[in-house]
Every structure is written in C-alpha cells, then in structure tokens.
Amino acid sequence: MVQGGKPRPMKGIRQLAEHLDISIGTVSRALNGKPDVNDETRKRVLAAAEQLGYVANQSGRSLRQGTTNVIGLMIQSSKETVENSDNFFLTVTGGLQSVFSRHKLDLIMLPCPHDEDPYEYLKRMVARRIVDALIISETQRVDKRFDLLAKAKIPFAALGRSLSGTQHPWADLDFDGVVNCAVDRLVAHGHRRIAISAPSSDINLGFVFVEGYRRALERHGIPYDPAMVIRAKSSEQGGYQVADELLRLDDRPTAVILIYELMAIGLYRRVMESGIIPGRDIAVVSFREAPRAKFLQPALTCFRTSLHDLGVELAEVLLSNMPAYSQEYPRQTRQTVWPLELIPGESDAFYLKTAK
Amino acid sequence: MVQGGKPRPMKGIRQLAEHLDISIGTVSRALNGKPDVNDETRKRVLAAAEQLGYVANQSGRSLRQGTTNVIGLMIQSSKETVENSDNFFLTVTGGLQSVFSRHKLDLIMLPCPHDEDPYEYLKRMVARRIVDALIISETQRVDKRFDLLAKAKIPFAALGRSLSGTQHPWADLDFDGVVNCAVDRLVAHGHRRIAISAPSSDINLGFVFVEGYRRALERHGIPYDPAMVIRAKSSEQGGYQVADELLRLDDRPTAVILIYELMAIGLYRRVMESGIIPGRDIAVVSFREAPRAKFLQPALTCFRTSLHDLGVELAEVLLSNMPAYSQEYPRQTRQTVWPLELIPGESDAFYLKTAK
C-alpha cells in the first residue's frame, strides 16, 4: 500500500521516538527495561511515555515476540451455572490474578457462548493466539479439550481433573477426601443407609464423587446400592428433587451427602414439608460452604476451603508448565488435589440407635 | 534479525499457501470471503484450511487491519461482589454474546484485580489495543473512565449511567421507575413512613435510587426525611443491618424499599428475630427478583427483568456507536433505561389503617 503524500500524524513508538529525537530501538529498549540503555536516556523516555500516555500496541508486540502476556480462563456458563449464580469463578480468578500480576500477565475470561460448542470455541481461541496459555474449567469425564491443547502445544492447566487429562496439569477440589470424611463421620454416628447426590451432567467431578463414595462404603463393609445415588441438577431445585426421591425410597436412607452447596437449601425445604427435620430425622452433609446456605436451621455440616488459594495453586500449576516461568515454579507434580476442611454443624449431629 | 541458513518450517498463511501452491494474497482473500476469487480456488483454500486447522493469527491480523474483533467487558469484582455471588454479569454476558456473535465479534471479560485501580487498569487495556470496544460496568457517580474512553476514541458503552457519562452511551436498569412504582404502591396501601436502603459505596445507581425516592415522595406530598435513607452494603448482611437500624428509629417506618435483592434475606431474618413479620407488621419491597430470595416467606414483592435482554440492548447500544456497525443499528438515542416489572408478593400486601 503506497501512502499518499499527506504526512499523517505518526502513532505509537515512532511518534514517541520522534518527540524525543531518538531512535525507536532505543525507546523500546528503555521501555522494556533492557540493561544497555543510558540512565539519563531511560529517564527521559519513561517520563515522555508517561506524559504522552504511551503504551505499546499489543498486536505489534505479540507479532514480534510471539507472546501476548495474556492468560485466558475459559468458562462455559451453561444455563445451569448462570441460574445458580455462583461466585466460584470470580473468587478463583482473584487467586489466579494475584499470582499472574507478579509477572505482568493479564488474566482474561473467555466465556463460551451457550450456543457454541466448547471444543470449537476453544479451538478458535487457540488458533487466534490471543493468549499465551489457557485454563479450562468444568472438565468433563471425557474432554477432548485436553488433547486439543496438548496438540496445539499451548501451555494449559485445568480446573478439574478428567479421564482425558491424566497426564496433564490440573488442580481440583478434593472430592474424594470430602466424601471419605463424610462417610466416616456418618458411619461413626451409626448410619449405614447413606444416600448421595450426583450431577446429572457428565462433569467429571460427579464421577470422582460417586467413586469416592463407593470406596468409602467398601472400607466400612457397607454394600453399594445404586438406588442411593440420586442424580439431579446442581441447584436448589435439584436439592428439592433429591429430597423428593429420597423420601420415596422404600428403605429410606438415614443420611445424605450433597455434592453442591445450594442443594441443601432445596433439600431442607422439601424434607421439612414432610415434617422431617435435618439433624433429627435425617443426617445431611453438604459439599461446600455457601453464604446462602449459612443461615439454614439446623446449621449445615459442610466443608470449607479457600477458593482464592485454589486459584493461587492453579496459577502456579500453570506457570510451572510454561517454559518462561518453570524455573521460578519448580514442582514435583503438576497435579494438585486441593483440601477442604470439615465444618461440623447440627445437620448430622445425632446418633442413630443401631439395631446391633 | 537475519535468520540462519536452516530452512524453518513455515507457519501460518505462508505454509497454507505453499501447500496449495498459490500466493498468500489469494489465500487471504479466499479465507476472508472477498468476492474476486475463483470459486474453485476458494473451495480448495477453505478445504485445506479446515484440514490443516489453519486460523489466522490475531496479532498479524490486528496489526494490519487495526481491529481485533474482540469486545471487552470490564468487571471490577470487588470483594463485596465476589462474596455476594451474583450471576448478574454472566447473564448479561449471554445477551451481549448473542448479538456480538452475529458479527463474529468475541466477547472477553476483563476482570480488574482487587489491588489495581480500575482507572489505571482500563488505561492499560485501552492502550494495548487488545479490544476494539469496551463495556464498563459498576459505574460510579463520578467516573473518570468515561473521559478516558472518550479521549482514547475507542467505542464504548456503560452498563449503568453516571454523572460523568451524560453524553455517552449507556444502558441501565430503571431504578427510577422501580422506586416510583414501589412508593406509589406503598402509599396506596396507606404508608407514609417509607424507609429506603442505599449502597454505602459511590456506585451511581445508589444516587439514582435515592433521588427517585425523593421525587416520588414529593409527588405524594410526603416530606423527605434523611434518617429514612439507610446506607448499608449490598449483601445479606447489609440487609440485616438495615433492619437493625430501622428497628431502632424513633418513629419506626411502616415500609422499606430495598435496593438489592439479597438484602431481603438478611432483613427478614433480623425483623423476625424481633417478632416482626414482613407483610403483617412491616411492608417490604425489594429491587430485583433473585433465585435465593424466592423462597422467603411471606413471598417478597419485588421487580423482575430479563438481564439477558438487557445484555442484548447494551450490545446494540454499543454497536450503534461503532462506525463499522452503526448503519446496522440505527438509533435515535444512545441511552437506554431498561424497564422492570412488578412481581407482587405478600411482603407488602396489607393496608395500613390510616389515622386520617
């Protein structure tokens, strides 16, 4: 393209260089903190940049360097997620950012539209090279995204493990530990008929949860009964439905473990409608502490963790897998199971008179 | 930079062109749907791109075209927002995307870290030219970001009006209409001592809300009493606190209008602790319908709107202000007040025996 004769106003680094009567190379070096720049020159450049509000155009930079200094967090925001209004991602994001900001890496969230296939969406984002690395979330049991990212040779980490990601970096909540702890506690209280909720989708955490439950029962010599695994949406309404199904079971369970915080609200509502009081007539243990479940009466026995710190951990898992940062974040393992802590409440605080 | 003698594997469009034995110009034109390409050629190019998984590098594209085809939605995610776990943004995002996707525009969310000044953050994002246009949210009463964006000549729209944005495009919920409707309804029920909650921060919606309240009272000839405006955080706890202050007022209000959905939960709790029943002893009207407030007894009188459709509207407001799209979205006005609909509940369904 041949420019016309009109002298356009220069933009970017060129303008700044001209303003300073200095070459653009030197301006660039000064701005980027390269060592071989005269101190006086650097000061002038920095001052002028500040004054003129100059910041390097990211496209120019990225094209030259092959790096964007941006990390993407892909979120699905399914209709279910949206309706449930969970602060989960925003909180984890805070933790991620606290680490990334130390390296001048910006985190952006990539919300996959409802009507777009997550795999295709991710493919597009990867190919456009808009980010240097990616974090995926809501991992499915079989999740093609792992292979896609591995093949694309783009650094990534997953929030949530997956059958497809056994060799790949991830951080995940300790569903196994939670369910173990819950079963142990309930068994110690005399329960043997313990129901569990599982998500109706293929999200991997559901499988981990149910598998942990099986093994925990086995440890206690309690036979596994598929009827005790109640599938429902991870929502208040799902909790209501779980309670409904539970009440209809022939030999009614004396305890139930919920996989999702908000289900407890719906479950309480439903059982109370039948005059059944949690903590007296049925033991309830719920997965994660939630502000909106905090006011349930009787107080809910649940598990607590710092999602912010989970974000920090996930960020470090990712950075340890990025060539440019791996020395700073040396790790034995690329996979983290993130612990939760039991918060005893009243919802399971009774002992069953065992027949034995 | 002089490359060594080693023939590196070509990447990108060059590789694709070589594979097809055709020039990169033609490949580019074919891929971008330019008319002056032989149909046969175009087919070959598209097939090869699909097969090789080629997608144009965004940096190269952006640098050349001066456009990224990405729209940024800046969110603040203050500690308060995070703790409150609101699906607000995700829902609006769905609406935004449904419009943007028609134009192959991708929406990304830009979460400003807690410890970074929103103004500086935005400045950085603008200067990097990572997005073609920006949507800002949580507009403050005085919000320097409007001037920043206007000066940077980057198209933008705000989710929420502001004193600083009187000339700029925005879409906002109709706080004024809500408070008018609420006051009318309460007055019709015989109330004259009507309290209102307001956010403790400088977020502009608080001012709009209180101002609407003043005018509505005035319309009914009810004197404005500053003591009736109770400032609190927009959270359950804030609602609890509002109730607490309310109960301590000398001449106790007979009605209260809440600005934030979750406050109702805390307010119910607090007044009930004092044996006061909403809908019998005090009238409660709350701002927006919320899943977690849905189960309050007695049912909460509140307002409903489609946040998805608000997102659609906001997207159109923005596009109407982008030169490349303004013809497609012609508009009389660049500012939208988004309506809400009253959902009558039981929480204000009683008539006060007026002394008169």
Add this chain to the structure above:
DNA sequence: CTGAAAGCGCTTACAG
C-alpha cells in the same frame, strides 16, 4: 482472477 509487494507497530540481533 491472481501475484508481488508494502506496511501495520513493535523488538532485537547486529554493527558501530
């Protein structure tokens, strides 16, 4: 309809 070439805004190896 296609190819060759310019140039978007940067960074960096190289020469001085």
Add this chain to the structure above:
DNA sequence: CTGAAAGCGCTTACAG
C-alpha cells in the same frame, strides 16, 4: 550506549 534494519503474520491497493 545507540541507530538502522529485519521481520513477526497478516491484509489489501495495485499491476497485470
């Protein structure tokens, strides 16, 4: 310590 120049991957005006 600084400047001149190459080149990152694209798109597009121009020539044929």
